[in-house]
Amino acid sequence: MSMSQKLELPLEPQAFAEDIFRIVSHPVMQEVYRFRHLIAKTVRDFLDEEGFVEFDPIMVGPVTDPGTRGAFEFRIPYYGREYRLMRSGILYKQLLAAAMEEGKIYFFYPNLRHEPIDAAKTGRHLVEFVQIDLEVRDADHFQVMEIAERLLKHVIDEMRRYEDRLRKIWEFFGSERESLPDVNLPLKRMTHRKAVELLMEHAKDDEVIKELERRFGVRRPQDRLSFKTEIPWEWEWYLSKIHDQPFFIHDYPRGARGFYDREYPDKPGVLMDFDLLAPEGHGELSSGAAREYEVSRVFARMRETNENPELYRWYLQFLRDHGKPTAGFGIGMERLVKYICDLPSVHLARPAPKIPGVHSP
Amino acid sequence: MTDYPIDEIFRRAKLGELAVYPPKDEFGYNVFGADVYTKPRRFLLLDDIVLLPPQFTPERLEKGIELLREPLYTDVSTEASVGRFRVRMPVVCAAMGGTHIANLIGPKIAKGCAEMGIVYSLGENIAAIRGYDERLTKQPSFKERALAYLENLKDGYGGLVIQQSVEDENLKLWEKVYTDPDFDRYVEEGLIAFEIKAGQGAKPGLGGEVLVSREVAMRIKDHYYIPEDPEKVVKDYYERHSAPGTFTEDILTSQIRLIKNNFPRVKVFLKTGPYRDLDRVIEIASREGVDAVTIDGKEGGTGMSPIAGMRDLGLPTVACLGAITRARDRGIRTSLIISGRLYDGSHVVKSLALGASAVAFGRPLVYACMGSIPLAPAFIRRELFRNPLLRELGKIALRWGVRGEGCTEGVVNYLKSVENEIKMLTSALGKYYMDRLSKEDVGALNRDLAELFRIWYVYSAPEASEKVIQRGIELS
Numbered sequence: 096m097s098m099s100q101k102l103e104l105p106l107e108p109q110a111f112a113e114d115i116f117r118i119v120s121h122p123v124m125q126e127v128y129r130f131r132h133l134i135a136k137t138v139r140d141f142l143d144e145e146g147f148v149e150f151d152p153i154m155v156g157p158v159t160d161p162g163t164r165g166a167f168e169f170r171i172p173y174y175g176r177e178y179r180l181m182r183s184g185i186l187y188k189q190l191l192a193a194a195m196e197e198g199k200i201y202f203f204y205p206n207l208r209h210e211p212i213d214a215a216k217t218g219r220h221l222v223e224f225v226q227i228d229l230e231v232r233d234a235d236h237f238q239v240m241e242i243a244e245r246l247l248k249h250v251i252d253e254m255r256r257y258e259d260r261l262r263k264i265w266e267f268f269g270s271e272r273e274s275l276p277d278v279n280l281p282l283k284r285m286t287h288r289k290a291v292e293l294l295m296e297h298a299k300d301d302e303v304i305k306e307l308e309r310r311f312g313v314r315r316p317q318d319r320l321s322f323k324t325e326i327p328w329e330w331e332w333y334l335s336k337i338h339d340q341p342f343f344i345h346d347y348p349r350g351a352r353g354f355y356d357r358e359y360p361d362k363p364g365v366l367m368d369f370d371l372l373a374p375e376g377h378g379e380l381s382s383g384a385a386r387e388y389e390v391s392r393v394f395a396r397m398r399e400t401n402e403n404p405e406l407y408r409w410y411l412q413f414l415r416d417h418g419k420p421t422a423g424f425g426i427g428m429e430r431l432v433k434y435i436c437d438l439p440s441v442h443l444a445r446p447a448p449k450i451p452g453v454h455s456p
Numbered sequence: 457m458t459d460y461p462i463d464e465i466f467r468r469a470k471l472g473e474l475a476v477y478p479p480k481d482e483f484g485y486n487v488f489g490a491d492v493y494t495k496p497r498r499f500l501l502l503d504d505i506v507l508l509p510p511q512f513t514p515e516r517l518e519k520g521i522e523l524l525r526e527p528l529y530t531d532v533s534t535e536a537s538v539g540r541f542r543v544r545m546p547v548v549c550a551a552m553g554g555t556h557i558a559n560l561i562g563p564k565i566a567k568g569c570a571e572m573g574i575v576y577s578l579g580e581n582i583a584a585i586r587g588y589d590e591r592l593t594k595q596p597s598f599k600e601r602a603l604a605y606l607e608n609l610k611d612g613y614g615g616l617v618i619q620q621s622v623e624d625e626n627l628k629l630w631e632k633v634y635t636d637p638d639f640d641r642y643v644e645e646g647l648i649a650f651e652i653k654a655g656q657g658a659k660p661g662l663g664g665e666v667l668v669s670r671e672v673a674m675r676i677k678d679h680y681y682i683p684e685d686p687e688k689v690v691k692d693y694y695e696r697h698s699a700p701g702t703f704t705e706d707i708l709t710s711q712i713r714l715i716k717n718n719f720p721r722v723k724v725f726l727k728t729g730p731y732r733d734l735d736r737v738i739e740i741a742s743r744e745g746v747d748a749v750t751i752d753g754k755e756g757g758t759g760m761s762p763i764a765g766m767r768d769l770g771l772p773t774v775a776c777l778g779a780i781t782r783a784r785d786r787g788i789r790t791s792l793i794i795s796g797r798l799y800d801g802s803h804v805v806k807s808l809a810l811g812a813s814a815v816a817f818g819r820p821l822v823y824a825c826m827g828s829i830p831l832a833p834a835f836i837r838r839e840l841f842r843n844p845l846l847r848e849l850g851k852i853a854l855r856w857g858v859r860g861e862g863c864t865e866g867v868v869n870y871l872k873s874v875e876n877e878i879k880m881l882t883s884a885l886g887k888y889y890m891d892r893l894s895k896e897d898v899g900a901l902n903r904d905l906a907e908l909f910r911i912w913y914v915y916s917a918p919e920a921s922e923k924v925i926q927r928g929i930e931l932s
Binding site: 166213 | 640721
């Protein structure tokens with residue numbers, strides 16, 4: 096079998112249910128999996144060099160973080176109680192960054208999120224995925240943004256050494272990319288407000304609107320832009336599309352994120368957080384923030400998501416007695432692979448991908 | 457000495473903490489609300505307002521030209537938009553939770569509401585107490601009630617409103633619905649709203665209070681405050697309290713934003729109660745782009761509330777309606793729904809004239825449903841549920857009776873009568889569309905109400921009130 100047997104290989108999520116071996120054994124897919132391994136190794140080397148300590152993920156607990164964008168949590172019976180599978184490791188990250196002398200910790204954290212069916216259309220959402228999840232004590236979001244950009248540059252620079260092999264993957268998936276970008280630090284940073292203003296400007300162009308309507312099946316995407324909420328998927332794609340270098344969006348409005356993203360003490364309503372976006376339409380690679388760590392603030396913020404503080408007892412007790420300022424981020428492993436390999440959909444970065452609503456192996 | 461409530465004190469001495477509630481044997485079988493008719497009458501009501509048909513009806517002329525004949529009352533269109541849902545008439549089924557009666561007849565009412573194209577609301581705690589899709593008791597589950605409504609919708613009318621309380625949050629009810637393939641179609645069609653529950657008329661500032669059986673108490677004791685541990689204390693019914701939930705302006709703002717952010721395909725409703733800072737609540741909701749605010753006046757119905765709460769907590773319904781009128785005067789255009797002892801077409805027309813977008817009915821639909829079940833009316837009217845033996849008999853009769861279609865028919869008939877009334881009254885006012893109703897169509901029999909709403913006090917010379925009205929119209 097050669098790398099050019101493209102047309103004979105159905106790759107939509109359902110195809111995995113029909114003949115998974117045929118897909119995972121295909122030479123191009125094998126290459127994609129090898130790159131995932133290379134990227135993971137590069138990330139580990141970088142973080143270890145920086146003095147981080149790696150932990151194994153904690154998979155179940157009495158509570159997981161409040162999800163975002165409507166994802167439900169998986170539950171399992173646990174000795175007469177109901178426990179949750181982690182949607183993210185955020186609570187444990189804070190705990191361990193505060194506890195460890197090094198003050199720098201990371202996980203390769205598998206996350207499970209029962210995403211709404213419409214997330215299947217984005218090409219960027221998986222029910223099961225891995226985050227490179229790190230946390231640093233006594234840091235704020237700007238400091239970890241610097242780690243994030245150096246890490247990303249390091250991965251891209253390392254992968255450039257294999258550009259010949261990558262080119263074959265790009266070609267197979269119909270990518271027009273010829274090389275990985277030569278990343279210039281510091282990366283561009285824009286506030287959420289600026290990003291939305293920019294998009295509102297572009298939304299005046301009928302061609303842009305038509306393309307978004309066609310590509311994402313949304314009606315009047317211009318009405319979905321708001322200074323008060325997350326940037327909608329279609330617009331995030333667009334913003335990413337018009338960039339050729341990775342870039343940051345920071346300072347999201349409160350209400351767009353969970354209670355753990357810290358609000359600027361002197362700028363009410365604005366969060367000390369960020370997203371790192373890949374260019375060329377790949378969109379969000381990473382989300383991060385400085386954390387709320389004072390129990391009074393966390394308690395009040397929990398009400399915003401209507402969380403029941405009762406469930407978070409261990410976490411609130413830890414913050415009350417030992418809470419320390421930390422900041423961190425998580426990089427979606429599959430999204431990073433998708434970006435490096437320029438895959439058309441994130442599900443191709445996993446050998447047995449779980450897409451919302453699809454019953455695959 | 458004669459009017460001193462000696463019996464009441466005796467009752468308290470006997471019952472202790474439980475005495476704050478109405479006699480418990482009634483619970484769940486009768487439906488309560490503030491008793492406004494006991495003397496001396498303490499609240500002004502919508503009945504203190506009358507409708508004022510004019511002799512000269514230019515809009516009737518317009519309608520005639522459109523129809524090429526004299527218009528009749530049947531030509532009135534009751535269609536409206538409530539919280540961006542298209543509805544056959546401006547009536548909403550108020551949220552009823554998981555209490556015994558509300559839940560037992562829930563699917564029947566749901567079907568009637570779907571048939572009549574009105575919005576149907578599912579109260580808090582249904583999934584927690586009765587189960588999300590599997591039945592946890594002999595009663596219908598959350599999903600049975602929801603789908604009984606959604607599957608019977610027709611002609612593009614209606615919408616389902618789903619509440620989540622603090623305890624439902626343990627279940628992650630909204631996320632469950634949002635990611636459930638059975639609901640996805642309806643989410644996609646825009647037929648679902650999530651409602652933040654921030655209050656209830658009969659008990660503003662208090663959480664849900666319910667008596668539950670021992671079986672239910674054992675199951676939910678980890679999630680709710682139950683004063684007596686059902687494992688240790690054996691009795692028929694246990695009090696179950698839920699937290700009212702803490703709100704600040706910031707918290708409400710963020711909750712609204714989070715729903716919009718996390719569940720972009722649903723509409724956002726807010727249910728609030730007869731609070732003194734109602735004007736501010738409406739203002740924030742409107743600023744944050746909530747699709748509809750339901751305001752439950754203190755006369756609102758309830759399965760169980762402290763007697764003192766029903767008597768003394770909160771603003772009467774007409775005062776809440778005053779907040780709606782003020783909101784309109786300030787240019788707020790958000791859908792505002794009023795409820796609290798409102799039950800006929802006349803209440804709907806008056807409320808709309810004073811600025812409401814729709815009226816929510818709770819008790820009327822429960823009674824319309826139960827009234828059509830054999831034997832049930834006798835039990836309700838003669839308070840036979842008070843007697844423990846008869847209550848058991850009544851329970852059996854009810855469960856048996858609910859299997860028939862009488863209940864749904866009762867709801868449909870009742871709503872048809874309201875629809876007909878709305879048409880007649882609107883036509884009498886020389887109008888043919890719901891959004892044409894305005895302050896000129898109502899007058900007050902009482903000076904305080906005239907002032908509250910800035911409408912004509914009908915026992916004064918029109919010129920005297922003219923200025924007041926004019927000021928209102930200019931502002932709106």
